[in-house]
Amino acid sequence: MADEAKAGRQATPAAGEDGPKFMPTLTYEGPSMKEKVEELREKRAQFEAMGGPERIERQRSQNKLTVRERLGLLFDDGTFMEYGLLAHHQSQSPQMQGRFTPADGCITGIGEIGGRRAAVIAYDFTVMAGSIGMVGEIKATRMRELALKERIPIVWLIDSAGARIQEAAGSTFARSGDLFREQVVMSGVIPQVAAMMGPGAAGTAYIPGLADFVPMVKGNSNMALAGPHLVKAAVGEDVSAEEMGGSEVHCKVSGVGDLEVADDQECITAVRKYLSFFPSSNLDRPPVAQTSDPLDRRCEDLIDLVPANPRKAYDMRKLVASIVDDHDFFPMKPDWAKNLVTGFARFGGRPCGIIANQPMFLGGALDVNSADKAARFVWLCDAFNIPLVFLMDCPGFLVGSQVEKQGIIRHGAKMLFAVSEATVPKITVVIRKGYGAGYYVMNGRAYEPDLLVGWPTAEISVMGPEGAVNIIFRKQIEAAPPEQQDEMRNQMIGMVRDQISPYIAAGWSFVDDLIDPAETRQVIGKALAVTESKRVERPWRKHGVLPV
Amino acid sequence: MVEIVSEMVANVWKVLVSVGDQVTEGDTLVILESMKMEIPVEVTVSGKVEEVRVVEGGVVQEGDVIAVIS
Numbered sequence: 001m002a003d004e005a006k007a008g009r010q011a012t013p014a015a016g017e018d019g020p021k022f023m024p025t026l027t028y029e030g031p032s033m034k035e036k037v038e039e040l041r042e043k044r045a046q047f048e049a050m051g052g053p054e055r056i057e058r059q060r061s062q063n064k065l066t067v068r069e070r071l072g073l074l075f076d077d078g079t080f081m082e083y084g085l086l087a088h089h090q091s092q093s094p095q096m097q098g099r100f101t102p103a104d105g106c107i108t109g110i111g112e113i114g115g116r117r118a119a120v121i122a123y124d125f126t127v128m129a130g131s132i133g134m135v136g137e138i139k140a141t142r143m144r145e146l147a148l149k150e151r152i153p154i155v156w157l158i159d160s161a162g163a164r165i166q167e168a169a170g171s172t173f174a175r176s177g178d179l180f181r182e183q184v185v186m187s188g189v190i191p192q193v194a195a196m197m198g199p200g201a202a203g204t205a206y207i208p209g210l211a212d213f214v215p216m217v218k219g220n221s222n223m224a225l226a227g228p229h230l231v232k233a234a235v236g237e238d239v240s241a242e243e244m245g246g247s248e249v250h251c252k253v254s255g256v257g258d259l260e261v262a263d264d265q266e267c268i269t270a271v272r273k274y275l276s277f278f279p280s281s282n283l284d285r286p287p288v289a290q291t292s293d294p295l296d297r298r299c300e301d302l303i304d305l306v307p308a309n310p311r312k313a314y315d316m317r318k319l320v321a322s323i324v325d326d327h328d329f330f331p332m333k334p335d336w337a338k339n340l341v342t343g344f345a346r347f348g349g350r351p352c353g354i355i356a357n358q359p360m361f362l363g364g365a366l367d368v369n370s371a372d373k374a375a376r377f378v379w380l381c382d383a384f385n386i387p388l389v390f391l392m393d394c395p396g397f398l399v400g401s402q403v404e405k406q407g408i409i410r411h412g413a414k415m416l417f418a419v420s421e422a423t424v425p426k427i428t429v430v431i432r433k434g435y436g437a438g439y440y441v442m443n444g445r446a447y448e449p450d451l452l453v454g455w456p457t458a459e460i461s462v463m464g465p466e467g468a469v470n471i472i473f474r475k476q477i478e479a480a481p482p483e484q485q486d487e488m489r490n491q492m493i494g495m496v497r498d499q500i501s502p503y504i505a506a507g508w509s510f511v512d513d514l515i516d517p518a519e520t521r522q523v524i525g526k527a528l529a530v531t532e533s534k535r536v537e538r539p540w541r542k543h544g545v546l547p548v
Numbered sequence: 549m550v551e552i553v554s555e556m557v558a559n560v561w562k563v564l565v566s567v568g569d570q571v572t573e574g575d576t577l578v579i580l581e582s583m584k585m586e587i588p589v590e591v592t593v594s595g596k597v598e599e600v601r602v603v604e605g606g607v608v609q610e611g612d613v614i615a616v617i618s
Contacts, residue, residue: 311586362556363585395583400557402610433584464584 047085047102051126059126064198064220065264067107067124070157073268074120075111082109083146084139091134095166101127105160106136108143110152113272116280116287119147123160125198130160132203133167137179144182151281153191155271156207159198162227183210188383191278195267196221196257199241202230209256212380213332215270216247216257223250223257255336255369273330277344277351278384286351286386291325295348295525298518299323306517308457310432313359316341319391319431320356323521325349333373339363340370342377344386347525352427353381356391357442365398366438368411374441378418387425387528390449394438396463413547415441420448421544425531427524430454430502430511436462445510450534451527453513455520458502460511465496472496550593550617554608558582563604565615569597577615578602593617 031039048068050056056066065073071080089101105127110119121140123130132140147154168176186192187210194200194211200223208214208223216223224231224245231237231244243249250257261267279286299322306314321327324345331343339361345354355374357364366374381388397403397412419426419441428449434442439460443449454460462468469477469492480488505511515523558580565577572594580587599616602608 311581311584313585313588359585363583363587365556365583365585395585398556398583402557435584466584 044085047088050102050124051105051128055126062220063263064125064159066126067122067157067159070197070264070268071107071109071111071120071122073265074155074157074271075113075118076115080109080111082107083142084108087135087139089133089135089164089167091167093167099128101133101135103127104133104136104139105130105164106132106139108139110143110146110150113153113275116152116275117150118153118155118275119143119150120155120157122157123198123204125159125161128161128164128166130158130198131162131164131166132160133164136164137176141178141182144179144186147190148182148186151190151283153193153275153278153280154186155275156192156194156211158194158196158200158204158207158221158223160201160204161199162202162204180206180210183207187212188282188379190281191275191384193271193274195271196223196247197264197267199223199227200245201225201227201241205245213259213271213274214250214257215259215261215267215274216251217264217267218247218260218262220263222246251333252335255333255373257336258332260335274344277330277346277386282384284385286384289325289346289349289351291346291349293325296522299521300518302517302520306431306455306457310457310459313363315360316356316358316364316391316393320345320354323347323524324354329354332377337367337369337373339365339367340373341391342373347389347521347528350387350525350528352387352389352524352528353377354389354391355442357394357433357438359393362398363395364393364433365395366412366415366441367398367403368406368408371397371408371411371415371441375414375418378415378422382418382422382424385424387427387531388422388443389524389528390426390428390443391431392428392434392439392442392444393431394435394442395433396436396438410547412437412441417544417547419443423534423536423538425450425528425534427527427531428452429515429520429524430458430460431517432457432459434458434460435464448536450531451523452511453515453523454502454505454511455517456502456514458505458511458514459500460502460505461500465493465500468496469493549598550595551613552577552589552591552615552617554580554589554610554612554614556580556582556587557607557609558587560602560604560606560608561586563600563602565597565600567597567600571595571597571617580608589614591615591617 085103087104089104105124107122121143192211193213194208196216205223205225222241222245228241247260251260261270301322305318320329329343329345339358341356341358426443426449428443473492477485477489502514506514561581562579571591575591576588577591578589595617598618601613
């Protein structure tokens with residue numbers, strides 16, 4: 001019977017006048033459709049089990065969720081469509097033989113976040129430490145292509161030891177590297193988020209380097225161009241992954257991280273919230289949210305918050321929280337370059353990016369890091385059609401030999417460049433100080449604000465009265481008898497101070513209006529509505545020459 | 549021992565504590581003056597002021613020790 005069936009399935013030529021003919025297969029004795037479906041179900045279950053119970057337990061013991069739990073939190077219920085579940089490594093390398101790598105350690109797919117689609121590439125540490133294998137990278141490449149074609153955001157959940165060197169330790173490396181170039185092509189076209197939820201060494205460290213938003217889970221995540229073992233081998237340094245590239249380092253010192261978060265849940269929540277401010281791509285406008293916070297809500301607390309004495313500091317974060325919808329502000333890089341506050345909020349439901357000087361740190365003066373922070377934030381908002389709101393209280397750029405050695409001119413130029421280039425609606429409120437180039441980079445009159453208003457405390461000038469007197473009247477003061485010099489200087493400082501008045505700037509119509517501080521919220525909200533259809537044409541160029 | 553350092557170059561405008569004073573976290577030790585602003589330097593730990601290394605009218609550089617707290 002078996003032999004007959006076999007024979008029946010093998011086509012045998014039949015002799016005839018018209019040449020050879022083939023007998024059709026008439027019998028089929030393979031598994032039934034039901035059995036095939038059962039086999040598929042079993043295989044899927046096997047692949048969905050990731051690296052197995054033991055490794056999943058280890059993942060949990062480190063206070064980490066599994067990759068599938070993370071995706072469950074990231075996407076709206078029932079919306080995730082996975083690509084490449086049944087993929088696994090195809091390597092012929094001896095080190096890879098006998099290894100089973102479900103999904104090849106990299107889950108990819110598309111789901112909805114707050115009702116809008118986003119693509120994901122999520123590394124699974126339970127499968128060969130989430131290393132990037134060749135098949136996993138084929139999947140990731142497909143996801144990058146789909147995200148770009150669909151014009152939807154892409155999110156990486158990174159928990160990965162980096163490249164899988166068991167597959168490719170040699171010169172086949174010569175063909176690799178597409179991922180970073182593709183990220184650059186996608187930059188400013190679709191939002192890119194790289195959530196650091198575990199290690200991200202080498203290959204997975206430049207992904208966040210090129211992404212727009214990088215939250216880092218405290219204690220569990222780290223990123224470095226090389227992990228501790230390679231560092232030891234290459235330069236002899238003994239250092240742990242956490243010391244070298246933990247959230248403490250990147251969110252407070254290097255500025256590579258954007259937000260330190262307590263755990264996986266908080267991280268995913270931050271990703272969802274971040275994307276809520278963004279359009280799906282640069283072709284769209286950012287979505288307007290519903291809010292019950294009235295736009296004409298007066299912020300009387302600001303009258304007491306901000307000292308009229310321009311020398312006294314106050315907490316700018318409180319000012320920001322007071323004026324935005326529901327007091328809800330989403331900070332970017334809050335623990336790095338703290339002399340400048342950057343982040344997202346809404347006025348009357350309309351999203352905007354806020355850039356505000358923080359007098360609590362460095363007196364609100366700008367230094368190299370805050371200039372970088374501002375430039376990057378402005379480019380981010382401008383790329384995705386998110387209006388900018390500048391809250392100015394800036395005594396200027398920090399001066400002195402220290403900052404010159406750090407290249408303050410180069411870094412300050414970056415901020416000038418970004419603010420000048422931005423064509424999204426730009427609203428400026430001068431709270432108190434607007435001095436020198438600080439006034440320019442905080443979007444002063446020459447930088448095309450669509451509305452420029454000041455508080456009655458606004459003081460705009462090329463420099464403070466003391467500095468001006470030291471330059472203008474130095475010779476006269478030095479020529480006076482020593483006992484009269486102080487009085488003379490003070491008199492002249494008073495004269496110059498009288499020239500610094502918001503009513504002079506308003507009298508020339510260089511500022512559009514002076515406003516009651518309690519109405520700041522309402523004024524910004526109205527301005528965002530008024531400037532909604534802004535269009536700016538610039539002369540054609542391939543690109544500017546960025547002062548980096 | 550915790551050293552409180554200056555985060556920027558500045559003039560020392562007011563010194564508000566003396567050696568031997570007890571301070572609590574968040575207290576202002578000195579007020580610097582830089583970039584047209586008063587910049588309060590707060591103590592980051594509670595303890596006793598062991599040393600004050602600045603005087604009113606003096607200048608501090610970024611990273612200079614302002615006071616030592618034990």
